[in-house]
Amino acid sequence: MASKSTSLQKYVKLEKNQKLIEFAKENLNHIPSDDNNWERMISGMLYNPEAENLAITRMKTRDFQLDYGNFRFRDYKTTDEYSTAKREYLETFIGHVGEGTFMEYPVYFDYGFNTYLGKNFYSNFNLTILDCSIVKIGDNVLCGPNVSILTPLHPIEPYLRLTPRKEVLESAKPITIGNNCWLCSNCSIMANVGNNCVIGANSIVSKDIPDNSLFLGNKIIKILEETDTNENIEALLKEYGFYDSRK
Template sequence: MTTDPRELDVRRRMAAHELYADGAPGLEGLAEERTRGKELADAYNRTGARDEEGRRALLKELFACLGTGVWIEPPLHVAYGNRVHLGDDVYANFGLTLVDDVEVFVGDRVMFAPHVTVSTTGHPVHPDLRRDGTQFSAPVRIEDDVWVGSGAQVMPGITIGRGSVIGAGSVVTAHVPPMVVVAGSPARVIREITDADREWSYRPPRTVRRGAA
């Protein structure tokens, strides 16, 4: 860990959800962490489909915590990688992006569909505050048994409650309660998940109706 006071101050700001810029001089430790994470992710993305042992070794080195039975389809993209905590039996389909400037906590049996983005970081709205890349960060927590649909985006500071489903293409800008289905941009609760959902059968999609002239 660095002793440079400039980097120590930026790390404090990151943890405190304050504004910071991570590309200024004196922040070589942070830059090295990012580069190392990207090197490991690049190595992971070049592994063969049958190289399960090699893939797990790379993920164990990349992430802060790696549970058992984790499967991630390449390509995987990270900001750092070493701020990600994965529980047991996590499955991620192609194109998972983890912007982990601060911690991302993922529970057990979480499923990510293709091209999901989980971001702990955003920027101020006013351009005067972000001309030098100034940003803020807040941890994301995804609890057990969550299913995140294709192309969904989870924003900084969000908690998704256990068992919930995030609809494809959703932009999650508010906390999600346990055991609900949410969808939309911004995502809203569509309905609760109940015991009736234990009775499953395929339902063909509806036909979109032409709007009134």
């Protein structure tokens, strides 16, 4: 009699993702060195998140996150100094932090070092990135409050979530978010998002989204027309009185 199919057979990878491992080694800081469990984790293979090295790392990351809340604008002379100090602190535990990044407090990561943030990244309050696998975020990405980017996967069957030896079973799926995306408040990202996308408030992304998509709820509403990036933005903003409003 054939054995019944399980969620493990459907979702779990059977071998390491060498391409992803090489990306991490070449582009991310603070990653573990020659750690088999970490390589299994980011590759989508079964791993034990309660392994001591991973558990200790997550607890250290919690400390980094809490300390990020200690910055006070009154301790700096300018907004640029304040923003630079916060970004440089983020670099102490996040894998890659692009120039121009600013993250409102609080922020939440599982590991931090498995995340790549492109240039000019901005997140409003309560960003959560569960980066058990690699999270790659492109340039000029904006996040509203309470955005969640979630890589972990757990078996559907309860008897597979905890082994007879009381070991937790988990796997993870990498997520890539393209350039120039806007992730609106309270959305949950569990799959890849292409370039130039808008993900509406309270949306749940569980399948890959192509470039230039306007996604609301759980479906693509329309494909956005590509804009002329060579348009004279300065002249347009002047016409609409934007610079007058800054005086």
